[in-house]
Amino acid sequence: MHSVVCIKQVPDSAQIRVHPVTNTIMRQGVPTIINPYDLYAVEEALRVKDKVGGKVTVISMGPPMAEQALRKALSFGADRAILVTDRAFAGSDTLATSYVLASAIAKVAAEEPVDIVFCGKQTIDGDTAQVGPGIARRLDIQQLTYVAKLERLDLDKREIAVQRRAEGGVQVLSTKLPCMITMLEGSNEIRFATMDDMFRAARANVEVWGADTSGVEDKTQCGLKGSPTVVKKVFAPKPREEKAEMIESRDKAPAEIAASTIEVLAAADPALAAEFGPRPPAGA
Amino acid sequence: MSDAKPARRAPKGKTTELPEHLKAYKGVWVFIELERGRVHPVSWELMGEAGKLAEALNVEVGAVLIGPADGSVEAAAQEAFTYGADVAYLVKDPILTHYRTEPYTKALTDVVNAYKPEIMLLGATTLGRDLAGSVATTLKTGLTADCTGLAIDLESKTLASTRPTFGGTLLCTIHTVNARPQMSTVRPRVMSMPEAEPGRTGRIVEHPLDLMESAIITKVLDFIPDRDQNQAQLAYADIVVAGGRGLGGPENYRLVQELAEALGAEYGGSRPLVQKGWITADRQIGQTGKTIRPKLYIACGISGAIQHRVGVEGADRILAINSDPNAPIFDFAHHGIVGDALTLLPALTQAFRQQRSVDRLAS
Numbered sequence A: 001m002h003s004v005v006c007i008k009q010v011p012d013s014a015q016i017r018v019h020p021v022t023n024t025i026m027r028q029g030v031p032t033i034i035n036p037y038d039l040y041a042v043e044e045a046l047r048v049k050d051k052v053g054g055k056v057t058v059i060s061m062g063p064p065m066a067e068q069a070l071r072k073a074l075s076f077g078a079d080r081a082i083l084v085t086d087r088a089f090a091g092s093d094t095l096a097t098s099y100v101l102a103s104a105i106a107k108v109a110a111e112e113p114v115d116i117v118f119c120g121k122q123t124i125d126g127d128t129a130q131v132g133p134g135i136a137r138r139l140d141i142q143q144l145t146y147v148a149k150l151e152r153l154d155l156d157k158r159e160i161a162v163q164r165r166a167e168g169g170v171q172v173l174s175t176k177l178p179c180m181i182t183m184l185e186g187s188n189e190i191r192f193a194t195m196d197d198m199f200r201a202a203r204a205n206v207e208v209w210g211a212d213t214s215g216v217e218d219k220t221q222c223g224l225k226g227s228p229t230v231v232k233k234v235f236a237p238k239p240r241e242e243k244a245e246m247i248e249s250r251d252k253a254p255a256e257i258a259a260s261t262i263e264v265l266a267a268a269d270p271a272l273a274a275e276f277g278p279r280p281p282a283g284a
Numbered sequence B: 001m002s003d004a005k006p007a008r009r010a011p012k013g014k015t016t017e018l019p020e021h022l023k024a025y026k027g028v029w030v031f032i033e034l035e036r037g038r039v040h041p042v043s044w045e046l047m048g049e050a051g052k053l054a055e056a057l058n059v060e061v062g063a064v065l066i067g068p069a070d071g072s073v074e075a076a077a078q079e080a081f082t083y084g085a086d087v088a089y090l091v092k093d094p095i096l097t098h099y100r101t102e103p104y105t106k107a108l109t110d111v112v113n114a115y116k117p118e119i120m121l122l123g124a125t126t127l128g129r130d131l132a133g134s135v136a137t138t139l140k141t142g143l144t145a146d147c148t149g150l151a152i153d154l155e156s157k158t159l160a161s162t163r164p165t166f167g168g169t170l171l172c173t174i175h176t177v178n179a180r181p182q183m184s185t186v187r188p189r190v191m192s193m194p195e196a197e198p199g200r201t202g203r204i205v206e207h208p209l210d211l212m213e214s215a216i217i218t219k220v221l222d223f224i225p226d227r228d229q230n231q232a233q234l235a236y237a238d239i240v241v242a243g244g245r246g247l248g249g250p251e252n253y254r255l256v257q258e259l260a261e262a263l264g265a266e267y268g269g270s271r272p273l274v275q276k277g278w279i280t281a282d283r284q285i286g287q288t289g290k291t292i293r294p295k296l297y298i299a300c301g302i303s304g305a306i307q308h309r310v311g312v313e314g315a316d317r318i319l320a321i322n323s324d325p326n327a328p329i330f331d332f333a334h335h336g337i338v339g340d341a342l343t344l345l346p347a348l349t350q351a352f353r354q355q356r357s358v359d360r361l362a363s
């Protein structure tokens, strides 16, 4: 059983700040983390390995410092880590990213067949949920997105059954290996890495693959060249002109404030007045 | 690396002139999401947008309907006409009874390749995102996820898709160059619901699926409907009451539920409440939760972070209760009360209950 997990290093975007004057992003000093959704993918792959044995390979495409994310995954128990990095990959949109990752996975698979490719549901910076399906299409393997649970794994029959979140319910699907699975948040909880694990991971080898060594056959499909989407403009959301109209609350009893709130809302919007019912007689 | 994406510009030397063979792509299409006989309302919301885009381009609006051969596809097509479709492309086959990536991808890519739309819109639902990612990769075209604004760039006549970036702190506008169709997904409730025009009709074009069940590897074993059907209702509720970290503790969330009950409203909360386990994930409101467009939104003890704001800005009216007069929520709420949510919530519940009973006495 061999799983590949695609993890991305992302800025901890809660802490991204926009420069108040120039309106540009201040990236300096923003800490990076493994995309939180990808941790569910790592954990699920490790659980499969715990259960049936085998191996977990983690792959990340990104700048050289994405190595940190891979080491972290190694500390949780991944066996092999590959950093796919090259200037030629910079500026890739989701179509180009999925091409590069799929090429690298195909190269891994040529050495050691891959049964499941795990991805996160989405990233918190790109936020597209497109790279997983993109990888599945390019490798021409079955695509199972928003998976909440692996129900059954039959290695002899090479079959898997999963619960997939769908609109208004859960689909139970069965398919054949190899397949690509994107894991839903909350589907499991990432294990702790002990100090020993971390030391081991710090010494472990992270393979670094460039444009010439990552299995990419057609460089025009990578980076800016391979990206049909182009960002024309980045801007800050427009603030609303007027601020909230404040309902007087100082030195007033809650019941009094509540009564004036209903009055204000009903006066502002007749449709709401109808929802609330008739206004009580004044002074009631 | 999609994180590099928002920062980059059209590269120099990259021609934005559309290759000759792609100029034949005409028309604005919406994928009509049909599951278990029901059209997801996001599809009609998108029809409203498609109408505006098509008008700017002076082209037709197309609706694509994929589903079983039980009449549901035809019924939905008639409805699509009332929402502005000029032509409906139908692919119907028993294989398409339940959503599966493989046959739906084939159906949609086949009609796109046959009839060549320049723009293709899908709802950013679990189904829409699964399908859009698969189809865009198959067609090797650009796909922009979770757009909050769609417009035609008048100079280039291309689709300008605006979406939040960097965790919602900024917006960016994305174009698809050198590839067609230009694909975008939009989350439910981001666009407003258009008026239907009863009696309006259009042309129907049927396209075969040309696939055997035995050739499809993934099988649907079961479908377990959600017990809590309110999941979907939060996005479509007329009144929503929500709580945030300002409530102090899980035991106080009940105050939000009680006010919601008095108003016949739905309830939800900010993300920290989901992380703390006070409420379930399907009740999270905001960028990574539900987008809502109620007539009235009451936010209690919520600071109004940008990620929360983008999910509620479509509300007709926002009432915020916060003990901090400088809380950012007062920058976009219509009405504000500076005060303690823990005492104001019961008072509001009481007042609304009274209102209702006056109503009953009067009738």
Ligand SMILES: Cc1cc2nc3c(=O)[nH]c(=O)nc-3n(C[C@H](O)[C@H](O)[C@H](O)COP(=O)(O)OP(=O)(O)OC[C@H]3O[C@@H](n4cnc5c(N)ncnc54)[C@H](O)[C@@H]3O)c2cc1C
Binding pocket: A013, A014, A015, A124, B167, B243, B244, B245, B246, B247, B248, B269, B270, B271, B272, B273, B284, B285, B286, B287, B288, B289, B290, B300, B301, B302, B303, B304, B305, B306, B307, B308, B311, B321, B322, B323, B324, B327, B339, B340, B341, B342
């Ligand atoms: C990638 C990303 C995605 C995110 N997605 C979402 C999302 O979808 N939805 C979302 O909500 N958040 C989201 N967040 C989190 C968001 O940035 C904020 O952290 C969150 O919305 C804050 O929640 P809050 O307002 O409940 O808590 P806080 O920011 O802690 O605010 C609590 C507020 O309560 C007030 N208060 C305190 N006591 C009282 C009292 N007794 N009565 C009245 N008011 C009181 C305080 O003045 C304060 O304003 C996301 C963040 C990231 C990084």
Ligand SMILES: Nc1ncnc2c1ncn2[C@@H]1O[C@H](COP(=O)(O)O)[C@@H](O)[C@H]1O
Binding pocket: A006, A007, A008, A009, A035, A037, A038, A041, A059, A060, A061, A062, A094, A097, A101, A118, A119, A120, A121, A122, A123, A124, A126, A127, A128, A129, A130, A131, A132, B001, B002
């Ligand atoms: N640069 C990357 N390197 C490795 N995996 C990635 C990368 N970008 C995206 N992924 C994977 O694809 C998933 C979806 O990403 P996205 O389409 O950006 O929302 C992520 O959760 C990751 O598992």
